[in-house]
Amino acid sequence: MITKYDKENKILTLIITEEIDQHTADNIRRKLDNEIEIYNCKKVIFDFTNITFMDSSGIGMVLGRYKLVKMLGGEFELINVNRRLKKIFDMSGVSRIIKINNEGLIAKEENNEEAI
Amino acid sequence: MKKLYDNEMKLEFSSKTCNEAFARIAVAAFVSQLDPTIDELSDIKTAISEAVTNSIIHGYEEGEGTVKIEARIYLDTVQIEIIDNGKGIENVEMAMKPLYTSKPDLERSGMGFTIMESFMDEVKVESALGFGTRVIMKKKITPKEDIDEDNLLDEKQKEDIKNTLGA
Numbered sequence: 001m002i003t004k005y006d007k008e009n010k011i012l013t014l015i016i017t018e019e020i021d022q023h024t025a026d027n028i029r030r031k032l033d034n035e036i037e038i039y040n041c042k043k044v045i046f047d048f049t050n051i052t053f054m055d056s057s058g059i060g061m062v063l064g065r066y067k068l069v070k071m072l073g074g075e076f077e078l079i080n081v082n083r084r085l086k087k088i089f090d091m092s093g094v095s096r097i098i099k100i101n102n103e104g105l106i107a108k109e110e111n112n113e114e115a116i
Numbered sequence: 117m118k119k120l121y122d123n124e125m126k127l128e129f130s131s132k133t134c135n136e137a138f139a140r141i142a143v144a145a146f147v148s149q150l151d152p153t154i155d156e157l158s159d160i161k162t163a164i165s166e167a168v169t170n171s172i173i174h175g176y177e178e179g180e181g182t183v184k185i186e187a188r189i190y191l192d193t194v195q196i197e198i199i200d201n202g203k204g205i206e207n208v209e210m211a212m213k214p215l216y217t218s219k220p221d222l223e224r225s226g227m228g229f230t231i232m233e234s235f236m237d238e239v240k241v242e243s244a245l246g247f248g249t250r251v252i253m254k255k256k257i258t259p260k261e262d263i264d265e266d267n268l269l270d271e272k273q274k275e276d277i278k279n280t281l282g283a
Binding site (some may be wrong): 019021022023025026029051053054056057059060063064086088091092093114 | 133134136137140155158161162165166169172173208214222223224227228229231235237
């Protein structure tokens with residue numbers, strides 16, 4: 001897990017590099033809640049580009065962070081959510097509550113198709 | 117015709133969340149002999165992760181215990197059982213409802229069984245209060261179109277004949 005903080009715009013970006021299950025979700029939760037509160041950020045972005053696995057523990061983890069950020073008056077966004085993760089987020093209704101921005105991912109896929 | 121094999125594996129590990137990755141990867145490795153697609157393998161891994169998490173978080177309530185996994189292959193179908201001797205589920209029907217969770221404080225989403233049901237072909241839950249829970253899941257692995265068992269045998273036979281003739 002890599003966190004990037006843009007001081008000027010107060011944006012915290014979290015790039016998840018591990019598989020998300022109950023075990024790793026606990027660790028991400030602990031670390032992230034701390035950072036969200038320290039930085040008092042305006043916007044938190046979860047980047048799923050590098051994710052290879054997520055089960056339903058990810059749903060609770062994402063929703064929990066969303067609630068915290070909202071409570072602190074910030075914005076929350078998920079980016080680069082692949083087809084499989086989207087299915088899980090759709091099933092649980094997360095995509096109806098949280099903004100999912102897949103522009104980057106779509107551009108990447110189009111490039112791949114052209115390459116083929 | 118070539119005889120299609122039956123195969124079986126059994127796995128036992130401590131009820132610790134750090135074993136979840138091990139469990140799903142081990143099952144995926146076993147299933148890979150059926151030549152599943154990446155999607156099929158991900159479906160199975162996700163379902164295993166859900167069931168194992170349930171055993172650890174709910175069955176043993178994060179206490180000591182052993183989770184067992186038994187996987188069997190019949191023809192092109194894999195059947196996986198996740199077994200614990202934990203506290204059992206009081207109301208299976210209720211537990212399987214989407215978004216129902218008995219542990220909202222742990223940020224559990226209540227989607228575990230729903231995900232198992234949508235990613236696997238069949239999910240059955242047997243549970244007895246105070247004795248434990250057994251989740252039985254089945255998934256058929258789609259045979260690859262370009263592989264025809266009979267043709268494959270013919271090719272082999274042809275090769276055998278060629279070799280015999282050549283020798």
